[in-house]
Amino acid sequence: xxxxxxxxxxxxxxxxxxxxxxxxxxxxxxxxxxxxxxxxxxxxxxxxxxxxxxxxxxxxxxxxxxxxxxxxxxxxxxxxxxxxxxxxxxxxxxxxxxxxxxxxxxxxxxxxxxxxxxxxxxxxxxxxxxxxxxxxxxxxxxxxxxxxxxxxxxxxxxxxxxxxxxxxxxxxxxxxxxxxxxxxxxxxxxxxxxxxxxxxxxxxxxxxxxxxxxxxxxxxxxxxxxxxxxxxxxxxxxxxxxxxxxxxxxxxxxxxxxxxxxxxxxxxxxxxxxxxxxxxxxxxxxxxxxxxxxxxxxxxxxxxxxxxxxxxxxxxxxxxxxxxxxxxxxxxxxxxxxxxxxxxxxxxxxxxxxxxxxxxxxxxxxxxxxxxxxxxxxxxxxxxxxxxxxxxxxxxxxxxxxxxxxxxxxxxxxxxxxxxxxxxxxxxxxxxxxxxxxxxxxxxxxxxxxxxxxxxxxxxxxxxxxxxxxxxxxxxxxxxxxxxxxxxxxxxxxxxxxxxxxxxxxxxxxxxxxxxxxxxxxxxxxxxxxxxxxxxxxxxxxxxxxxxxxxxxxxxxxxxxxxxxxxxxxxxxxxxxxxxxxxxxxxxxxxxxxxxxxxxxxxxx
Amino acid sequence: xxxxxxxxxxxxxxxxxxxxxxxxxxxxxxxxxxxxxxxxxxxxxxxxxxxxxxxxxxxxxxxxxxxxxxxxxxxxxxxxxxxxxxxxxxxxxxxxxxxxxxxxxxxxxxxxxxxxxxxxxxxxxxxxxxxxxxxxxxxxxxxxxxxxxxxxxxxxxxxxxxxxxxxxxxxxxxxxxxxxxxxxxxxxxxxxxxxxxxxxxxxxxxxxxxxxxxxxxxxxxxxxxxxxxxxxxxxxxxxxxxxxxxxxxxxxxxxxxxxxxxxxxxxxxxxxxxxxxxxxxxxxxxxxxxxxxxxxxxxxxxxxxxxxxxxxxxxxxxxxxxxxxxxxxxxx
Numbered sequence: 001x002x003x004x005x006x007x008x009x010x011x012x013x014x015x016x017x018x019x020x021x022x023x024x025x026x027x028x029x030x031x032x033x034x035x036x037x038x039x040x041x042x043x044x045x046x047x048x049x050x051x052x053x054x055x056x057x058x059x060x061x062x063x064x065x066x067x068x069x070x071x072x073x074x075x076x077x078x079x080x081x082x083x084x085x086x087x088x089x090x091x092x093x094x095x096x097x098x099x100x101x102x103x104x105x106x107x108x109x110x111x112x113x114x115x116x117x118x119x120x121x122x123x124x125x126x127x128x129x130x131x132x133x134x135x136x137x138x139x140x141x142x143x144x145x146x147x148x149x150x151x152x153x154x155x156x157x158x159x160x161x162x163x164x165x166x167x168x169x170x171x172x173x174x175x176x177x178x179x180x181x182x183x184x185x186x187x188x189x190x191x192x193x194x195x196x197x198x199x200x201x202x203x204x205x206x207x208x209x210x211x212x213x214x215x216x217x218x219x220x221x222x223x224x225x226x227x228x229x230x231x232x233x234x235x236x237x238x239x240x241x242x243x244x245x246x247x248x249x250x251x252x253x254x255x256x257x258x259x260x261x262x263x264x265x266x267x268x269x270x271x272x273x274x275x276x277x278x279x280x281x282x283x284x285x286x287x288x289x290x291x292x293x294x295x296x297x298x299x300x301x302x303x304x305x306x307x308x309x310x311x312x313x314x315x316x317x318x319x320x321x322x323x324x325x326x327x328x329x330x331x332x333x334x335x336x337x338x339x340x341x342x343x344x345x346x347x348x349x350x351x352x353x354x355x356x357x358x359x360x361x362x363x364x365x366x367x368x369x370x371x372x373x374x375x376x377x378x379x380x381x382x383x384x385x386x387x388x389x390x391x392x393x394x395x396x397x398x399x400x401x402x403x404x405x406x407x408x409x410x411x412x413x414x415x416x417x418x419x420x421x422x423x424x425x426x427x428x429x430x431x432x433x434x435x436x437x438x439x440x441x442x443x444x445x446x447x448x449x450x451x452x453x454x455x456x457x458x459x460x461x462x463x464x465x466x467x468x469x470x471x472x473x474x475x476x477x478x479x480x481x482x483x484x485x486x487x488x489x490x491x492x493x494x495x496x497x498x499x500x501x502x503x504x505x506x507x508x509x510x511x512x513x514x515x516x517x518x519x520x521x522x523x524x525x526x527x528x529x530x531x532x533x534x535x536x537x538x539x540x541x542x543x544x545x546x547x548x549x550x551x552x553x554x555x556x557x558x559x560x561x562x563x564x565x566x567x568x569x570x571x572x573x574x575x576x577x578x579x580x581x582x583x584x585x586x587x588x589x590x591x592x593x594x595x596x597x598x599x600x601x602x603x604x605x
Numbered sequence: 606x607x608x609x610x611x612x613x614x615x616x617x618x619x620x621x622x623x624x625x626x627x628x629x630x631x632x633x634x635x636x637x638x639x640x641x642x643x644x645x646x647x648x649x650x651x652x653x654x655x656x657x658x659x660x661x662x663x664x665x666x667x668x669x670x671x672x673x674x675x676x677x678x679x680x681x682x683x684x685x686x687x688x689x690x691x692x693x694x695x696x697x698x699x700x701x702x703x704x705x706x707x708x709x710x711x712x713x714x715x716x717x718x719x720x721x722x723x724x725x726x727x728x729x730x731x732x733x734x735x736x737x738x739x740x741x742x743x744x745x746x747x748x749x750x751x752x753x754x755x756x757x758x759x760x761x762x763x764x765x766x767x768x769x770x771x772x773x774x775x776x777x778x779x780x781x782x783x784x785x786x787x788x789x790x791x792x793x794x795x796x797x798x799x800x801x802x803x804x805x806x807x808x809x810x811x812x813x814x815x816x817x818x819x820x821x822x823x824x825x826x827x828x829x830x831x832x833x834x835x836x837x838x839x840x841x842x843x844x845x846x847x848x849x850x851x852x853x854x855x856x857x858x859x860x861x862x863x864x865x866x867x868x869x870x871x872x873x874x875x876x877x878x879x880x881x882x883x884x885x886x887x888x889x890x891x892x893x894x895x896x897x898x899x900x901x902x903x904x905x906x907x908x909x910x911x912x913x914x915x916x917x918x919x920x921x922x923x924x925x926x927x928x929x930x931x932x933x934x935x936x937x
Contacts, residue, residue, distance in 0.1 A: 042653050046894070047886050048709030049698060056646060057698045072654070131662030161656055213665070221700030237789070240713060240886030241782030265781050268894070272781060272884045275768060279776040312654075454640025454899050457648065474651050483657040494658055537658065 033247075034577055034603045036259040038592055039273060041286035045266040047240030050223030053170045054130055054216075059238055063593025064245055064262055065110075065229035069101060069120070070167035071597075074589040076312065076366040076476040079164045079541055083598065086115065086171045086230055088252075092163060096540065099163055101149040108250035109173050110227070110234040115252070117143035119230075122174040124151070125185045128192075129216035136165035137497075139193065141186075154193060157497070160538050161479065173228045180219050188212060195496075232257040232596050241266040256599040259578070277304060283578050283601075284592045287570035289425045292349075303576030309588035311569035312481070314356060314363050315348070315427065316561040317418070317434070318470035318489070320463055322504040322514035325396060325408055332559040334392035335416075335467075336382040338441045344433050345565040348426035353568030357381060359559060360552035361485050363473045363566045370478070370548045378522055379556045386441055406442045415444045419468035421456045422449045427469045430564060461510040472561055478548050479536035485529075485560055486551070489513045492530030499534045513561070519554040529554060579604045609927065616920045623916050624909070625684075631908040632683055635901050636676050642696045642899040683905065692909070693902035697895065703906035706891065711910065713783045714887030717804060718876050721811025722868050728812065729819020730861065734854060736820060737827035748820060756817030764810035764882040771806055778806050781884040807883045815868075819861065826857040859930055863922045870918025 046057045053060035060066040070082035070090075080092075086107060091100040107115030124141050127133035137157035142150040153162050182188070192208035194201045227235035232254070233245035245262040247254070265281075267273050270288040277285055277298040290298075298304055317339075325331045336359070345355035357364045358379045360371075367376060390400070397409035406414050418434050420427040431447035438445035448465075450456035460468055470489070475481040486492055491502040491511025501517055502509035517528050532547050539547070555561070569589065573581045580602045582588050582595050595601050643664050650660035674682075686693055692703035729752075736748035755763075771778040779785070784799040830836065830853050839849050877889035884890075888907060895903035 042649075044894070045886070046698070046706075047713070047891065048701065048706035050701065055699045055701065057695075057701075131665045132659050135656070135659040135662040161658075165656065165659055217700050221694070221698075223701070237786035239782055239784055239786045239790075240710065241884060242786040244786040263786075266884055266886060267781070268881060268884050268886075268890055271882070275773045276781070279773045281776070313652075452640070452897060453648070454642075454645050454897065455638075457644045458639045458641055461644070471652075474654075476654075477656070480651075480654075480656050484651075487657055494661070537656075 032260040032603075033258040035261040035263055036283050036578060036592070036596075036601065037263045037265065038282055038284040039265050039267050039276070039286065040591070043264075044268060045238065045241055045243055045264065050221070051227045051235060051238070052220070052222055052224060053172065054126065054220045054222075056220075059235065059243060060227075061233075061243065061245070061264055061591075061593065063231065063591035063595075063597070064233040064264070065227055065231045065235055065248075067171050067229070067231045068167065069169050069171060071590055071594050072164070072168065073586040074310075074312070074476050075586070076478075077369045077541060079161060079477040080167075082164075082167045083594070085167070085597075086120070087167065090163070090167070095158075096160070096162055097153045097158075099151045099166055100144070101151065101166075103147040103149070104252035105147060107230060107252040109175070110229045110248040110250055111173075111175070112250060113173065113175055114146075115171075115230050116146050116174070117149045118178075119171060119174045120149045120169075122178050122181065123169060123171045125181055125189065126172065126177060126219055127169055128185075128189045129181075129212050129219055131216065132165070132169070136162050138162070138166065140190075158538050160536070160540055161477070164477070171230060173230070176224050176228050177219070177222070180222055181215065185215075232593060233262050236261075251597075253597055253599075257596045258602045259596065262593070274298065277301065277572055280304065280574055280576065282572070283574050284581075285572045287572070298572065301574075303574040305573050305575055307571045307573055307581065307583070307588065309569040309571065310363075310365060310585045311353065311567040312363060312366075312473060312475035313471055313567045314473040314563050315352070315430070315565050315567065316359070316470050316472045316563045318460075318468055318513060318561045319559070320466045320468075320504075320512055320514055321560065322463060323466040325398060325414070326466055327514075328396040329558055330392045330396040331398070332562070333380075333382065334389040334396070335438075336559060336562045337385045337389040337392070338437055338443075339434055339562070339564070340384040340437060341564055342384075343437075344430045347429040347433055348565065352426055352430075352565045354566050356563035356565055358552075359556050359561065359563040361473060361482050361555040361561070361563075362475070362478075362548075362552060365566065366476070367552070370545055371552060372549070375523075375549050375553065378553060382559075382562070389441070400442055404442050405444060413444075416467055417446050417448045419448050419450065419456070419460075419465040421453050421469070422451050424453075424469070431469065460512050462507045463504055463512045463514070465512075470561060472563065473566075478541075478544050479533065482529075482533040482536065482548075482551050485513065485555065486515075486533040487530070490515050490530060490560065492533070494534065499530055501530055515558070515560045519558055521550050522553045522557050525550075527551075527554060575604070577604055578602065612927070613920075613924065616923065620916045620920050624913055627912040627916075628687065628905070628909050629680070629684075631912070632680055632905055633676070635904045635908070636679070638896075638899065640899045642901075645898055646697075687909075692906040695895075695900055695903045697898035697900040697903065703902050706903060707888070707906050707910055710886060710888045710891040713885060714876050714880070714889065716783070716800070717807050717879065717885060717887060718811060719869065720804065721808045721879075722815070722865070724808060725812040725814075725816040726819055726861075726865055726868075729816040730823045730858065732816070733820040733823025734827055734850075734857070736824040737831065737857075738850075740824070740828065749824065752817035752820035752824075754817070755813055756815075756821065758814060760810065760814040761878040761882060763814045764807070764879055767806050767810050767813075768882060779803050780806060783885060803885075807879050807885055810879055810883075822861060822864070823857060826860055827853055830857045859926070862925060862929065866918045866922030866925065867915070870915035 040061050049057040049059050052058040053066045068085045069087040070085045073081040075081040087101045088104045089102045103115060121141055121143055124133060137154045137159040139152045139154035144150050151166055153159060188208045188211050191204050192212055194205040229248050232248055232251045234248045235243055236246040237244045243264040247257060247260050273285055273288050274290060274294050276282045278301055280301045319326045319332050321327045341355040345352045360367055399407050401407050408414050418431040420431045435445040435447045472484045473481050474484050488510045490513040491509055493500050502511050504511045504514035518526050519529055520526055527550050532551055536544055536547055578601050580600055582600045587595055647660050647664045650663060694700045695703050695706055698706055732748050736745045739745040772780050779802055784803050788796040788799050790796055839852055876887055880887045880889040892907040
């Protein structure tokens with residue numbers, strides 16, 4: 001009886017194991033490439049979602065079964081640096097007005113059909129229904145032959161992001177999606193592009209735009225019966241929580257792809273990813289915020305390895321300049337000097353990367369790429385200096401009372417809360433440190449939390465928070481980087497290819513920074529930061545340096561935001577089952593599906 | 606029989622009125638939430654490296670699914686659609702029908718929580734009888750203590766513990782999906798085996814955390830019935846022990862049926878923690894993600910299902926009680 005009792009526990013475990021079957025990352029088999037188990041960072045798998053890349057919740061996985069014309073190399077200074085995707089190569093002509101795409105000669109879909117120019121034409125027509133083709137000012141698309149497509153910008157437009165956006169187009173099979181489009185789609189697209197003064201044509205354009213929008217909705221909700229992929233993998237099975245993808249033998253570079261299968265796990269929170277990593281089940285995982293003890297446990301698991309890449313994101317404090325006394329640049333500078341960035345950055349480690357050296361609107365590591373040594377020397381570093389901060393506040397008319405607390409010029413007490421979002425652990429930890437530093441300095445402050453990010457965004461846009469956390473430098477390209485400050489947050493919107501500025505008082509327009517529309521550039525001249533930012537989307541990369549330098553100098557001098565730290569893109573790989581993971585920036589910033597297309601990720605022998 | 610039919614009719618009508626009231630209430634609550642689904646998606650696209658202009662154009666498609674009429678107009682549309690069986694289109698799923706999404710998620714919640722409730726009910730009730738009958742013995746004490754202990758541990762703590770031991774440390778139990786996606790769903794053993802293996806931990810968490818409640822309730826109910834005169838009469842008449850126990854069990858279990866029916870009703874809403882911890886994509890998870898995406902139609906659809914389940918379960922509980930308890934039937 002006793003023996004039976006002792007045998008019960010292992011027997012129970014054995015039963016569990018037999019029912020559970022083989023779990024976790026499966027070993028690379030001797031005969032093939034094995035199963036690569038991972039998580040799609042941007043894509044949780046949802047019940048009832050269609051296998052459609054145009055649906056926001058759709059089950060299509062970038063780099064695996066969802067293909068683009070090319071894969072961006074994440075170069076901060078060359079927005080047009082791409083690896084081949086569905087397009088094997090491309091010629092840029094007429095100063096970037098025309099792009100000739102040469103499709104992969106061996107390209108084929110997983111159902112055996114060849115990849116043709118018609119697939120690209122259909123995909124681009126769909127891009128018009130999704131609004132993405134309009135944002136690159138795409139005009140006409142012509143199939144030159146079965147494997148060549150010519151794309152032209154709308155005459156008169158000069159969009160510097162044309163090639164970048166074009167190569168980012170998602171390519172879907174005409175055999176599946178073609179039937180969703182009406183036969184007159186191209187005449188509808190042409191009609192929608194009219195911008196002249198002819199009233200009849202303008203009315204037709206409005207009607208055509210409505211037709212495209214309606215088509216966009218229809219296509220986004222479309223649910224194909226099965227997955228047809230031009231990528232290295234194709235969905236074999238999917239359920240609400242897991243997708244299994246088999247190798248696509250018709251993929252143009254199938255010899256580059258080593259794993260036989262990819263299993264994509266769902267995740268609904270950080271804890272799931274921690275659990276998978278701690279048990280060594282994932283061959284790759286993106287970073288999620290985690291306490292140090294969890295990080296240590298993950299790294300203690302056999303084969304787990306941390307891989308760092310550049311993150312083109314920085315954490316900053318955004319000032320609402322329509323709230324006094326934050327309209328004073330001296331006050332903003334004083335606040336910058338009160339905050340000890342190195343102390344703040346430490347509480348967000350390891351993801352918080354490095355404490356910011358400069359506030360330029362960009363991440364520190366690209367400052368050298370864009371600015372000359374002479375211009376960099378003009379940048380202020382706002383080192384922690386409370387004595388200087390006190391002087392700056394006095395200069396702005398604030399006074400320190402006998403109770404040690406600062407008062408506004410009108411004699412009212414000054415309090416300044418730091419706003420963050422529930423669940424954003426690095427922001428919350430940093431907000432506590434900043435509030436404590438402000439309070440010690442004599443500015444009573446508390447960390448405050450919006451219940452979730454949706455609420456935070458809405459209330460921020462309405463100007464409800466004088467001081468709040470904000471992600472900036474969402475690059476790597478210069479236009480996206482500065483649009484994060486001198487775009488919608490500062491009231492600048494692109495309406496019909498023109499930049500329109502809304503004041504902070506127009507609360508539904510999202511201007512919560514409330515900065516002026518004219519800045520004095522240190523060293524001479526004035527600029528409208530919103531206009532200059534928009535210019536970045538229209539001038540070639542080679543001519544952007546001067547504009548970037550002006551914006552960086554102005555941002556550093558006027559501090560509409562104050563950069564706290566530069567994030568770092570921490571990822572995890574497990575080298576127990578696979579080896580030869582990429583190590584440099586660029587590839588690492590793409591999905592492992594792209595790594596495999598490039599020949600990385602080999603089964604361990 | 607006619608009286609029963611009338612009673613049923615009254616209850617159904619009352620249930621419909623209740624569903625309308627609750628769905629109206631939840632509609633306005635959901636729409637009062639701050640946050641804009643389009644802005645949420647815009648930020649998501651920027652974080653993925655999509656240029657701002659492209660992101661702005663891209664969300665314009667999604668924007669088309671967000672109603673822009675007055676809340677009262679939207680409410681009218683919502684009720685009209687509801688009467689016609691149309692729950693509307695999801696915003697975060699860009700146009701996919703809410704009914705389709707809810708139906709895709711609901712079965713997994715039903716499998717999970719129904720199994721959990723039934724397992725905890727059967728185990729709890731059986732052990733409750735034993736604990737009552739042997740209440741003066743060590744077994745009785747042990748059972749009562751175990752029931753109180755497990756009942757006192759929050760469900761999510763138990764779930765986290767099971768997950769950590771069996772999935773993270775020992776790595777012998779799967780989680781994160783309702784079954785292995787390599788298998789074709791259907792009546793085949795590999796698929797069934799996969800469903801069972803993926804459900805073991807969440808069901809165990811559910812059953813372990815709630816069987817204590819059943820055990821303690823059944824125990825006190827049995828003890829109360831054991832003191833009734835009719836049991837004494839049965840014993841004095843010399844009826845066999847098993848017959849007496851049958852009398853005891855049938856009477857003691859009556860109050861538990863009501864709780865059981867209500868538990869089944871609440872299971873849709875109560876599954877959030879378990880589904881979230883085991884990453885089991887049922888209704889609870891769907892509700893959470895719809896809230897963070899401010900997907901109003903999906904939220905309203907999920908709330909409606911939860912409400913309807915509770916109300917229907919309530920009606921069923923009352924009807925079943927009428928059938929199984931002659932005293933209630935006579936009063937009706």
